[in-house]
Amino acid sequence: MALTGRAGLLAALGIVVVALAPRPGAALAGVCLLLAAAVVVDLLFAGAVRPLRFHRSGDRLVRLGRPVTVELVVENPGSRRVRGVLRDAWPPSAGVTPRTIELDVPAGERRRLTLTLAPTRRGDRESVAVTVRSLGPLGLAARQGTHRSPWSVRVLPPFLSRKHLPSRLARLRELDGRHPALVRGQGTEFDSLREYVVGDDVRSIDWRATARRHDVVVRTWRPERDRRVLIVLDTGRTSAGRVGEAPIPLAGAAAGGGGLLAAPDTRPVPGWPRLDWSMDAALLLAALAGRAGDRVDFLAYDRAVRAWVAGASRTELLTSLVNVMAPIEAELVEADAQGMVAAILSRAKRRCLVVLLTDLNPAAMDEGLMPVLPQLSSRHLVLVAAVSDPLVAAMAAGRDTAEEVYDAAAAEQARLARRRMTARLRRHGVEVVDAPPDDIAPALADAYLALKAAGRL
Amino acid sequence: MSVDMRPADNRESVSASPTVRSTWRSIRVAVLLGVLIVATAVAGVLLSSGDRASRPLDPDDTSLAGAKALAQLLRARGVTVERVDSVEAARARSAQGGRLLLITDVTAFDEGRLAAIPGDRLVVGDLYGLDDLAPGVRSLTGSPRERSREPACPLPAATAAGSAYLGAAAFSAPAGATGCYPAGEGWTLVSFPNAGGTTTVVGSGSFLTNQRLAEDGNAALALNLVGANRAVTWLVEPETPPVGEPAGPEGVSVYDLMPESVTWAVGMASIAVFVVALWRGRRLGPVVTERLPVVVRAAETVEGRGRLYRARRARARAADALRAGAVDRLTPRLGLGSSAARHEVVGALAVRTGLDARQVDAALYGPAPADDAGLVALARYLDSVERTIGEL
Numbered sequence: 001m002a003l004t005g006r007a008g009l010l011a012a013l014g015i016v017v018v019a020l021a022p023r024p025g026a027a028l029a030g031v032c033l034l035l036a037a038a039v040v041v042d043l044l045f046a047g048a049v050r051p052l053r054f055h056r057s058g059d060r061l062v063r064l065g066r067p068v069t070v071e072l073v074v075e076n077p078g079s080r081r082v083r084g085v086l087r088d089a090w091p092p093s094a095g096v097t098p099r100t101i102e103l104d105v106p107a108g109e110r111r112r113l114t115l116t117l118a119p120t121r122r123g124d125r126e127s128v129a130v131t132v133r134s135l136g137p138l139g140l141a142a143r144q145g146t147h148r149s150p151w152s153v154r155v156l157p158p159f160l161s162r163k164h165l166p167s168r169l170a171r172l173r174e175l176d177g178r179h180p181a182l183v184r185g186q187g188t189e190f191d192s193l194r195e196y197v198v199g200d201d202v203r204s205i206d207w208r209a210t211a212r213r214h215d216v217v218v219r220t221w222r223p224e225r226d227r228r229v230l231i232v233l234d235t236g237r238t239s240a241g242r243v244g245e246a247p248i249p250l251a252g253a254a255a256g257g258g259g260l261l262a263a264p265d266t267r268p269v270p271g272w273p274r275l276d277w278s279m280d281a282a283l284l285l286a287a288l289a290g291r292a293g294d295r296v297d298f299l300a301y302d303r304a305v306r307a308w309v310a311g312a313s314r315t316e317l318l319t320s321l322v323n324v325m326a327p328i329e330a331e332l333v334e335a336d337a338q339g340m341v342a343a344i345l346s347r348a349k350r351r352c353l354v355v356l357l358t359d360l361n362p363a364a365m366d367e368g369l370m371p372v373l374p375q376l377s378s379r380h381l382v383l384v385a386a387v388s389d390p391l392v393a394a395m396a397a398g399r400d401t402a403e404e405v406y407d408a409a410a411a412e413q414a415r416l417a418r419r420r421m422t423a424r425l426r427r428h429g430v431e432v433v434d435a436p437p438d439d440i441a442p443a444l445a446d447a448y449l450a451l452k453a454a455g456r457l
Numbered sequence: 458m459s460v461d462m463r464p465a466d467n468r469e470s471v472s473a474s475p476t477v478r479s480t481w482r483s484i485r486v487a488v489l490l491g492v493l494i495v496a497t498a499v500a501g502v503l504l505s506s507g508d509r510a511s512r513p514l515d516p517d518d519t520s521l522a523g524a525k526a527l528a529q530l531l532r533a534r535g536v537t538v539e540r541v542d543s544v545e546a547a548r549a550r551s552a553q554g555g556r557l558l559l560i561t562d563v564t565a566f567d568e569g570r571l572a573a574i575p576g577d578r579l580v581v582g583d584l585y586g587l588d589d590l591a592p593g594v595r596s597l598t599g600s601p602r603e604r605s606r607e608p609a610c611p612l613p614a615a616t617a618a619g620s621a622y623l624g625a626a627a628f629s630a631p632a633g634a635t636g637c638y639p640a641g642e643g644w645t646l647v648s649f650p651n652a653g654g655t656t657t658v659v660g661s662g663s664f665l666t667n668q669r670l671a672e673d674g675n676a677a678l679a680l681n682l683v684g685a686n687r688a689v690t691w692l693v694e695p696e697t698p699p700v701g702e703p704a705g706p707e708g709v710s711v712y713d714l715m716p717e718s719v720t721w722a723v724g725m726a727s728i729a730v731f732v733v734a735l736w737r738g739r740r741l742g743p744v745v746t747e748r749l750p751v752v753v754r755a756a757e758t759v760e761g762r763g764r765l766y767r768a769r770r771a772r773a774r775a776a777d778a779l780r781a782g783a784v785d786r787l788t789p790r791l792g793l794g795s796s797a798a799r800h801e802v803v804g805a806l807a808v809r810t811g812l813d814a815r816q817v818d819a820a821l822y823g824p825a826p827a828d829d830a831g832l833v834a835l836a837r838y839l840d841s842v843e844r845t846i847g848e849l
Contacts, residue, residue: 002739003732011729015722024721032728054470091747100741121750129473131742146742149470241755270754329750359755391756395763396782402829405836407763409775412782414759419785423795 001043002133007140010035035140042136047082047107049132049145056127056151064122064158065248070151072113072130076105084135084142088115094125094153103132119155120248122276123327126152156322157276160247161284161441168288168445175453193217225293227457228352229448230380231282232344235275235328236302236335238359242270243389244277244437272437275330277387278357281441283321285355288445290317292452297352300328301343303336310347337368341376353381353457355444360386360425360434362417373428381456383431385444388418390436514561514581514662516540516691521668527679528691530670534680537688542695544570550690551576557686560590561662562694571692577654579682581662583626591658593631594647601627601640603663605673610637612648614681618674625661657682772832773825780821783839790846810845817842 014031021027058070076082086103090096095118105111119125130149135142193209196216209217233239286296291314298321300306307324335358344354354376358369376382396411398404422432431451435443451457475483511520516528516538528538541547544566550556557577568586580587583596603624608615615621615637627643630636636644638660645660659682664675683689754760766775788797791805799822806821807814820839826832 003736005733005736008729008733008736011725011732015725015729018725019718019722021718024718028721028725028728031725035732050472050474052470052472085741087742089742089745091745093747093749128745129743130470133741144739144741145472145474147470148473240751241753241757243755270752273750274755332751389755389759391754392759395756395759399833399836399840402833403767405779405829405833406766406771406775407760408836409778410759410763410766413762413778416778416782416785 002142002144003039004135004139004142006138007035007039010038010140038138039141042138042141043143044136045080046084046136046141046143047076047080047105047134048078049082049134049143051078052076052082052105052132052145052147054130054147054149056149058151059153060151061154061156062117062119063156064119067116067118068153070115070117070127070153072115072149073110074103074105074113074132075110076107079107081106082132082134084133086113086133087131088113089128089131090117091125091128093119093121095120117153119153122155122157122325123329124152124154126150154323154326156326157279157283158248159280159283159318159322161280162287164284164442164445165287168284168442168449169291171449172288172292172452175449192220194220227294228297228348228350229285229289229294229355229457230297230299230344230348230352231285231355232340232357233275233278233282233298233300233307233325233328234302234335234340234356234358235300235306235330236358236364237330237332238335238361238364239275239278240273240330240332241359241389242273243387243391244271246271273330274359274387274437275328277437277440278385279325279328281385281387281444282355282357283318283325284441284445285448286321287318288448290314294457296321297347298324299343299347300324301335301340302331303333303339305343306331308347334364335368338372341369341372344376345379348380351380353383353448353451355383355385355448357385360384360388360418360421360432362421365421370424373425373430377429381431381451382429383433383444383447383451384425385433385435385440385447387437387440388434393436512693514665515693519667521666523667524662524665524670526667526670527665527676527683530676530680531684531689534684536684536686538691539688540691540693542693544574547571547690547692548574550688553688555686556688556690557683559683559689559691560584561692563590565694566692572652575653577686578652578656580656580658581665583628583660587658591647591649591651591656593634593649594658595629597627597629597641597643599627599641600625601645601660603661606638606640606645608637609639610635610644610646612637612646614648614685615646615678618677618681621674621678622664622669622672623660625663627660628658770829772827772829775832776825776835779836779839783843784821786843787846806842806846809849810842812842812845 011031014028014035017031018024018027053075055073055075056070057073059068062068072088074082074086082103082105084103085100087100088096097116097118101113101115103111103113117125127149129146131144131146133142133144193206194217196205196218200218204218204220206217206219209219282298286298289296295311296317297311298307298309300308306328309320309324312320348354356369373382392411392414395404395407396415398408398411418434422434425432431447433440433443433447511522512518513522514524516524517540519525531538539550541550542565547558548570551558551574554576557579558574559579559581560571561581563571563584563586568584568589572586572589578590580590584590587594587596601624603622605620606623607620608618610616612635621638623638623645624640625645627640627645628636628647629643630647631649634647634649637646637648638644640660646657648655648657650656663669664673665679665683670676670679765771784802785795787806788795788802791797791802791809793801793805799818803814803818803821806812806817810817820835820842826835
C-alpha cells in the first residue's frame, strides 16, 4: 500500500480543524478516524495489482548510441479499473524514458505502453521489475505491487569504423585483380589458364600447357584467398584504461571526475576504454577480411577464454562477433600471456595471421608477452595492434610553463618506452600498429591490406 | 542482426510482491523474538513490583541501605515515626512541639526554610546547607575512614551506647557544644543547643542503616539520639522531585495560559507529518543496482610521473627524457642508426642545419639545466632543432 499527497493534505487540514474545534480532543480523534476510514475505503476499492499480467515485445538487439523501443502490454483481468502509475525498472545505464507512466486500464482490457531505451553502455540490460501503484477512487491511498516481467536488450558495439569500410574494400578490389594488375608477384596464387593476348607478361606463359594445347597459354593469378585470420582481444587490466574522446558518452564517465584526490578536476573527461576502441578495430578488420575471402576467428582472453568464435560463415561473421563482444568488459587482472599463447596455439593449427589487440605497456609486455612471443611468431604471422593515448601526445607538446615541460618529459619518457617496445617487437618479426583511437581501425585495416598485397598471409 | 542468440525468455510475468503468507513467513521469527522479549520484560516488572530502587536511610526501605529496622524499633518503643517529603509538612508537624526533625538529604529542599523549623534536629552527614542547619559547625577537610569509634565524651547518649560505627566527616565544635567520637582534629558527632532545641550532627548515617544497626553500639546510639523525643519527623527525598517549571509571578506557567486546543493541534500536526512521511517514503519499485565499469584514464601513470618530476624538480631526469626523445626522432632523419654515437649525431646535425656544433652538443648531451627556466629553454631549443630538420 501507499499513501498519496492528498492524504497528507487532508491530515494538514485536520490541524486547523483540531485547533478551531470547541472540543479539540474529540476533533482529533474524529479527524484521525475519518482519515483512516477514507484510506481503508480507498484501498478496498482500488483495482487489484496482483492479478495484472504483463507481456512484452520489441527489440532485443541494439547498437550502442541508438534508441530502442520496448513495448509493455498491461492486461487487467480483474473486476475493477486500475488507475495510477507504472514504473518499469531497468538498470540506470539502460536509459529508460519515461521513468514512470500514467496507467489507466479498465477491467478486462489491456493497454500497450511504449518505453524508449537509450543505452549508454555495451552489454546485456535486463528489466528488473514492473511496479504498479493503483490509486483508489478518492485518490488518498493506493495499492502497490511488483511483477517480474523479464526482457533483456543486448547492446552491441557501435562499429563506428564501418565508415572506413567502403574505401578499404575499394583497395581490396584493386588487389583482387578486377583492375588490370594481373602481374605475377608475391601475394598471389594460381587462378586459371587462358589464351595469350598481346601485352601479357611473357614470363607468365605456361609452357607445359602451351605444348598440350597448340596455343600459347598464360597463367593468371589472383590474391591468395582462404587464409586464416585470428583476432585476439586482450581483456586484461591494460584494456580498461580510457583514451580519446568517447564518440558516444558512456555511463560512469562523468562520475570518474572525483577519484581519490578530490582536487578540482579540469582535465578532460575520460573517453572510451581501450577495449572498445580495439573492438571497433577488430570489427572493421573482420568485415574486411571476410569480404576478402579469409576465414576469421575471434578470441577474447585475459586469464581465461572470455569469448571464442570460430568457423562463422561469411554472412554471419559480423553478427556473431558483435554478439559475443557485447557483454565483454575489461577485467581488472593482469592478463596471462602464457595462457593466451597456449590458447592461440591450441586453436590455430595451421599458419594464420594472429592479430593481437593489446597495449604496448612496457612493464606488462616484459612480464607477459615478450618471453612467450617467439613460440607464437615461429608458427604464425603476428600483428600487434595497440591504441596509443592522444592525451600523452598532447602532454608531450606542452612547453608553456616549467610544469608543462615536466609533464612533457614524463610523456616523452612514456612514448620513448613505447617506441623501443615497438622496435623490439619488429626485431622479432612481429608487425606493429600503434595508432591513436580514432585511427586504430583504419590503420589496422591498412596493415592487413599491406600484408595481403605482400602475400605474407 | 535479427538472429537471437539466447533462448527465448519466459514471456509471462510473475508477481514479485510478497503475499500476506510470505510476509508472515519471513518475519515470524522476528515477531516471535520480539514478543518473547516484551513478555520477559513485562513478567520481570510484574514479579518485582513494589521492589523500588534502594532509598538510603528511608524509614520504609527494607534494603541494606534503608532504615526500616530503626523505624520499627522506634515504633515498638512508642515513638511516633512520621515520614514526610516536604518542608511544608515538616513545618506543620513541628507546631506540636517535642519533636525531632531527622534530616538525611537536602537536595530537594530549601535548607533556609528547613533551618527555620524550631525544635530538636538530627543532621546526618556533611550536608550542603550545614551552615544554616547547624550554625557554627564546620566540616573539616579530609574525610576520616568509617569505622567503629569510641565516644570519649560526656554526652550521655554516646557514653551509654559505647563504641559506634562512625566516620566519613569530621566537624569542629562551636563554643558550648559537645563533641564525641573524635576523628583527627574534630569529632564525628557534635551536639549543641540551637533553634529552641538540641541540634546533633553526625558524620555519616551508616549506623542507622538496616545493615549496620545490629553491630556494635549502633542501635543504642541511634535509639538514644532519635528516640529521645515522643515523635520523629523523618524527612526523606520526595519520590518525584518537583519539576523546575518556570512559573510566573503568580505561579502561572506559560502552559497554563495556552488554550487546550494548541496541544491537540500539535498532536494532529505530528500525525500529519507522519502521513506525509509515509507518502514521500514509499518508493515506486525497487532500487536497481548495476555493476559499473572502472573509470581510469590511461594517461594517469604518465601524469603521475610528471607530478613526481615537478614535486622533486627533477630537471636532470626530465632533460634526459626530452633529449632521448629528440635524439630518437632525429637519428632516422639524419640517416643514422639508433645506436649512433654522440659525435656522429652532433656532427650530422651541425652539417645539416648549420647550427653551432658545440651548442647542439650542449643541448643534446650537455649538463642538466640549472633551473626551471633553463629546462623550458632546453625543451624549446630541442623543438626548434627538430623543426629545422623537418623543414629540410
